[in-house]
Amino acid sequence: MVTRTRFDDSECPVARSVDAIGDWWSLLIVRDAFDGSRRFGEFQRSLGVAKNILTARLRTLVDGGVLASVPASDGSAYREYVLTPKGKALFPVIVALRQWGEQNFFAPDEPHSRLVDRRQERRLRPLEVLAADGRRLDPEDTTVHKVSPTQ
DSSP: OOOOOOOTTOSOHHHHHHHHHOSHHHHHHHHHHHTTOOSHHHHHHHHOOOHHHHHHHHHHHHHTTSEEEEEOTTSSSOEEEEEOHHHHTTHHHHHHHHHHHHHHHSOTTOOOOOOBOTTTOOBOOOOOOBOTTSOBOOGGGOOOOOOOTTO
8 A cells, every 4th residue: 555645744845734634535525514414424425435435534634633523513412513613714725726626617608506605695805815915916926934843
């Protein structure tokens, strides 16, 4: 069996993030959690993933603090999976992936799902990366600086 490369000790925040949620099943589980899925069976029906894979991904997301396993809200013996604050912080990532997918992988007349503002029932504005002063930034406007432990 091939051993998966881990990035636990990487100095790069992107590498550590991918280590935690970079698997496509994990991102789709998080997406479904935002859409209201809470139980194992709900995730499995939505994703069509094998039980062993789903079990492993849920365990990883719980161990990583993205999801919490809690007693079922209906008082039954089941467990439910809920987003933690760390998991809820992934919302902009899921929105960015959704908007990127809508822009790049669908023909203009091709049906697809769309995320809308619940109150206004209108689609969201495209996400933007903004400077501290509010300017819109493009990749060429940024650079990566290493942070020392004393900063």
